[in-house]
Amino acid sequence: MRKKFFSRFPDGSSRNWQDWRWQLRRRATSLPALTRILETPPRGGKPLERLISRYPMAVTPYYLSLLNPDDENDPLSVQCVPDFRELSFSAGLTDDPLGEDLSMPVPNLIQRYPDRVLAIVTHRCATYCRHCNRKRFWRVPEAGSLKSRLAPMVRFVSETPRVREVILSGGDPLMFDDASLEMILSSFASIPHVEVLRIGSRAPVVLPMRITGNLCRILKRHRPLWFNTQFNHPAEITPDAARACNRIQEAGIPVSNQSVLLQGVNDSPEVMQSLLNGLQKISVRPYYLFHCEPARGCGHFRTDIRKGLKLMEKLRQRCSGLALPQYVADLPGQEGKVPLWPLSRPIQNALRKHQDFFDNFEELD
Ligand code: SF4
Known part of the structure; x- marks a missing residue:
C-alpha cells in the first residue's frame, strides 16, 4: 500500500484498512469517486459514464492503492478502470463465449x-x-x-x-x-x-x-x-x-x-x-x-x-x-x-x- 493511502477516505484508518467489510463499503463505484481517490481523472471522460451503466465499476481501496495513475498503460489500472473500448463492436465477440x-x-x-x-x-x-x-x-x-x-x-x-x-x-x-x-x-x-x-x-x-x-x-x-x-x-x-x-x-x-x-x-x-x-x-x-x-x-x-x-x-x-x-x-x-x-x-x-x-x-x- 502506498503510504497512508487510507487517509484518502473520510473514515480511513489503518484498522479499517484491514477490515474486508470496510474495504467493500469504500469501493470506488463511480467516476467522481475514482477521481477523488486517485487524485486524477481516468482517461476517457464522459463516455465512461455510459459504459459504467452497462458494465459497472467497483474497485477496492486496497487494489486502488496499487495503481499508478501517472502511467497511462499501468497494467493494474487496465484491469479495473473502465475503458471506452469495452463498448466497441467487433464481430465474433459474444456475451457468453463458452455457451x-x-x-x-x-x-x-x-x-x-x-x-x-x-x-x-x-x-x-x-x-x-x-x-x-x-x-x-x-x-x-x-x-x-x-x-x-x-x-x-x-x-x-x-x-x-x-x-x-x-x-x-x-x-x-x-x-x-x-x-x-x-x-x-x-x-x-x-x-x-x-x-x-x-x-x-x-x-x-x-x-x-x-x-x-x-x-x-x-x-x-x-x-x-x-x-x-x-x-x-x-x-x-x-x-x-x-x-x-x-x-x-x-x-x-x-x-x-x-x-x-x-x-x-x-x-x-x-x-x-x-x-x-x-x-x-x-x-x-x-x-x-x-x-x-x-x-x-x-x-x-x-x-x-x-x-x-x-x-x-x-x-x-x-x-x-x-x-x-x-x-x-x-x-x-x-x-x-x-x-x-x-x-x-x-x-x-x-x-x-x-x-x-x-x-x-x-x-x-
Ligand atoms: S474475473 Fe472473476 S473476480 Fe474478476 S470480475 Fe470476473 S468473476 Fe469477478
Missing part, C-alpha cells in the same frame, strides 16, 4: 463435463475485472435468497451421482460472509458422492484482508478443498497478497493460479516470467494461462494466438517446469479446455473447428 447459459441443467449451475459442475453462487465481485468473461452477469440481479438459489443446485447434484467435484464460482464466492459460505460448502460437502470442492476467487489479489483466520478454519473443515485464484501481473504479488495465500496454504489447502493472457498487461515474456517466478516464490502453483475468450467488452484484451505460442516457447527456456502453466483455450460446448502449447496436429485440427474463437487464426504450422 455456459446453454449448459445449465438448473439455474446458475453449469455442467460442461460429466463429473464436474460449476455453481455460480453470486454475481458480485470485490473488484470488477474489465476482462471478465462473465461480465454479462454484473448487472443481473440475483433472484431470491441464497437458500432459494442454492436449493435446486444442491438437489441436482444430489440426484446426479456422476458429479464428484463442485466448483464454487461467480462472481466471487468470498463476497459472502463466513456463515453463508459455511452453509454453501456444507450443502455440497454433505452429498455422499461429492468428493472434492473447489473455490475460484480473486480475493487474495483484490481483497486479501478477506482471508481471515475464521475463514481459513471454515475452509479447513471442508477439505479436500482446492483454491484457485487469478494473479495476472507481478505487481499484484504484494506482501498482503502473499500473506493471504499463505494463510490458505497453512489451512492445508493448495492454492493454484489461473491467469488470463491480456494484451498490455502480461503479454511480454519479461512480465510473464516475473509473474510465474513470483508465484512460485509464494508457493502458488501456476496452473492455467487462459487464452482470452471472445467475450463482448473484452476484445481489446485479446492477443493473437501466435503471440501466446511464442510467449510459451520463451517461457519454456527461461522458467523452471514447476512455474510453467498450461496455456489453454476454453472452447465452447463439449470441447472444453484445450491445451494450446505445445501445438500438436490433433490440437491444431480441433482448433480449426473453432477458428472464430481466435484472432488472426491462420495455418499454425
Whole structure:
C-alpha cells in the first residue's frame, strides 16, 4: 500500500484498512469517486459514464492503492478502470463465449463435463475485472435468497451421482460472509458422492484482508478443498497478497493460479516470467494461462494466438517446469479446455473447428 493511502477516505484508518467489510463499503463505484481517490481523472471522460451503466465499476481501496495513475498503460489500472473500448463492436465477440447459459441443467449451475459442475453462487465481485468473461452477469440481479438459489443446485447434484467435484464460482464466492459460505460448502460437502470442492476467487489479489483466520478454519473443515485464484501481473504479488495465500496454504489447502493472457498487461515474456517466478516464490502453483475468450467488452484484451505460442516457447527456456502453466483455450460446448502449447496436429485440427474463437487464426504450422 502506498503510504497512508487510507487517509484518502473520510473514515480511513489503518484498522479499517484491514477490515474486508470496510474495504467493500469504500469501493470506488463511480467516476467522481475514482477521481477523488486517485487524485486524477481516468482517461476517457464522459463516455465512461455510459459504459459504467452497462458494465459497472467497483474497485477496492486496497487494489486502488496499487495503481499508478501517472502511467497511462499501468497494467493494474487496465484491469479495473473502465475503458471506452469495452463498448466497441467487433464481430465474433459474444456475451457468453463458452455457451455456459446453454449448459445449465438448473439455474446458475453449469455442467460442461460429466463429473464436474460449476455453481455460480453470486454475481458480485470485490473488484470488477474489465476482462471478465462473465461480465454479462454484473448487472443481473440475483433472484431470491441464497437458500432459494442454492436449493435446486444442491438437489441436482444430489440426484446426479456422476458429479464428484463442485466448483464454487461467480462472481466471487468470498463476497459472502463466513456463515453463508459455511452453509454453501456444507450443502455440497454433505452429498455422499461429492468428493472434492473447489473455490475460484480473486480475493487474495483484490481483497486479501478477506482471508481471515475464521475463514481459513471454515475452509479447513471442508477439505479436500482446492483454491484457485487469478494473479495476472507481478505487481499484484504484494506482501498482503502473499500473506493471504499463505494463510490458505497453512489451512492445508493448495492454492493454484489461473491467469488470463491480456494484451498490455502480461503479454511480454519479461512480465510473464516475473509473474510465474513470483508465484512460485509464494508457493502458488501456476496452473492455467487462459487464452482470452471472445467475450463482448473484452476484445481489446485479446492477443493473437501466435503471440501466446511464442510467449510459451520463451517461457519454456527461461522458467523452471514447476512455474510453467498450461496455456489453454476454453472452447465452447463439449470441447472444453484445450491445451494450446505445445501445438500438436490433433490440437491444431480441433482448433480449426473453432477458428472464430481466435484472432488472426491462420495455418499454425
Ligand atoms: S473476480 Fe472473476 S468473476 Fe469477478 S470480475 Fe474478476 S474475473 Fe470476473
